[in-house]
Amino acid sequence: MERIAREILSPDERKYLIKHVDIIGDIAVIKIHPFLIKKRFLIAKCLLKMLPNVRVVYRQVAPTSGSYRIRGLEWLAGERRSITKVKEYGCSFIVDIxxxxxxxxxxxxxxxxxxxxxxxxxxxxxxxxxxxxxxxxxxxxxxxxxxxxxxxxxxxxxxxxxxxxxxxxxxxxxxxxxxxxxxxxxxxxxxxxxxxxxxxxxxxxxxxxxxxxxxxxxxxxxxxxxxxxxxxxxxxxxxxxxxxxxxxxxxxxxxxxxxxxxxxxxxxxxxxxxxxxxxxxxxxxxxxxx
Ligand SMILES: C[S@@+](CC[C@H](N)C(=O)[O-])C[C@H]1O[C@@H](n2cnc3c(N)ncnc32)[C@H](O)[C@@H]1O
CATH class of the missing domain: 3.40.50.150 (Vaccinia Virus protein VP39)
Structure with missing residues (x-):
């Protein structure tokens, strides 16, 4: 995200970039400050290029909620899918984010x-x-x-x-x-x-x-x-x-x-x-x- 900030954002915009990225299998989930909302697709495409193991980028638009505890997401870039495979301690899990x-x-x-x-x-x-x-x-x-x-x-x-x-x-x-x-x-x-x-x-x-x-x-x-x-x-x-x-x-x-x-x-x-x-x-x- 630091590199993205340097490559595609103006010094004024940089301070609004939220640097935390959640990686779930080959899907990245980012958050975008309202000030950068128009640049969200560009930021996502850039992230996709920089992270070779990431195939999809989503933006979190709402926190985890409801009885199923699901977060609100918007697709931004990459393959059109929300299913991925994650590994924990040698076990594999199919997840639909x-x-x-x-x-x-x-x-x-x-x-x-x-x-x-x-x-x-x-x-x-x-x-x-x-x-x-x-x-x-x-x-x-x-x-x-x-x-x-x-x-x-x-x-x-x-x-x-x-x-x-x-x-x-x-x-x-x-x-x-x-x-x-x-x-x-x-x-x-x-x-x-x-x-x-x-x-x-x-x-x-x-x-x-x-x-x-x-x-x-x-x-x-x-x-x-x-x-x-x-x-x-x-x-x-x-x-x-x-x-x-x-x-x-x-x-x-x-x-x-x-x-x-x-x-x-x-x-x-x-x-x-x-x-x-x-x-x-x-x-x-x-x-x-x-
Ligand atoms: C925080 S998540 C569970 C996380 C899971 N244990 C893990 O480690 O990834 C809570 C789960 O409880 C389920 N849930 C919500 N209300 C429930 C209920 N009344 N009975 C059974 N499951 C419920 C949701 O669908 C959701 O999958």
Whole structure:
């Protein structure tokens, strides 16, 4: 982007060029300041020439939103497609950046959780997307099974393809639907570990994650976004949020780890809490519709 700035922009325009580029497989996603909007196609063509491994350039026009967590995109240059292949830890994933959620910024988290899974565990991934957590767990740990749920039909179809490509069909069961409904229908008392990698719904769906855990308890991986005022630690704030929710459900538990996953915006941070739950509450009190 520095080179583009020098080659095609005037000194006055240069200060408006947003230099960050997201690379997803062979697709680049850039942001354009309104001051440079008329030059967006030129900037994209230039970027395409400079990055030999990039075949498509998109511009992000809106942040991730909606229940499928999809970002608003505008095609700018290169091949007319939104599907690409990405690699994480030797696993391949087909991603559709216009119709499914995917960010390489969760890659460390995918492997971190996989390393915690013990041999023979039953895992429920309530918000699986195109499947990276589930598939990396199946490849690198020895789970008995991973139930991998997503409500977006396109993400579900890609998750099925990704399960095939990575040869983990004996370990990962893809399920299309709302995670709460799926748990109530078929996963009560089944899991040693439940993943809730969707900050928007994690606390609301906590009762269903608890229902999915086996009667002897197990682990939760709870992702939340916290707005942090100056001088406050994001983890402290997340733990407080989470303990209010867990106390209300009368759950005996312990936060075993709390870490910052990524920055989401100004003062907005994504946090993951690993929580060990000793099951000792009345299941019926948890059952209500989502
Ligand atoms: C943040 S993305 C998941 C990311 C994925 N785990 C990864 O690591 O790439 C959240 C996913 O939850 C799905 N989702 C949203 N609401 C849901 C629900 N009620 N039940 C199941 N999945 C849901 C969305 O379609 C989206 O794919």
């Amino acid at each position: 216009e119709r499914t959620f995917y960010t390489p910024r969760l890659s460390y988290e995918h492997m971190r959780v996989a390393r915690l899974v013990r041999s023979g565990e039953v895992v429920v991934n309530m918000f699986a997307g195109i499947g990276p957590f589930s598939i990396i767990i199946a490849k690198y740990a020895e789970p008995r099974v991973v139930y991998s749920i997503d409500i977006n039909p396109v993400a579900y179809e890609l998750m099925k393809r990704n399960i095939e490509i990575n040869k983990v069909a004996d370990k990962v069961i893809p399920i299309h639907g709302d995670a709460a409904t799926v748990v109530l229908r078929e996963l009560i008392n089944k899991a040693d570990r439940v993943l809730l990698p969707l900050p928007m719904l994690a606390l609301k769906y906590l009762p269903f994650a608890l229902l999915a855990l086996k009667s002897q308890g197990g682990f939760l991986h709870l992702y939340v976004n916290v707005f942090v005022p100056k001088d406050e630690k994001p983890c402290k704030r997340a733990e407080r949020l989470c303990s209010i929710a867990l106390n209300a459900l009368q759950v005996d538990c312990e936060v075993t780890s709390c870490r910052r996953v990524r920055s989401i915006g100004p003062r907005l941070t994504q946090i993951v809490m690993d929580i060990f739950v000793r099951k000792g509450y009345c299941l019926n009190s948890l059952i209500s519709s989502p």
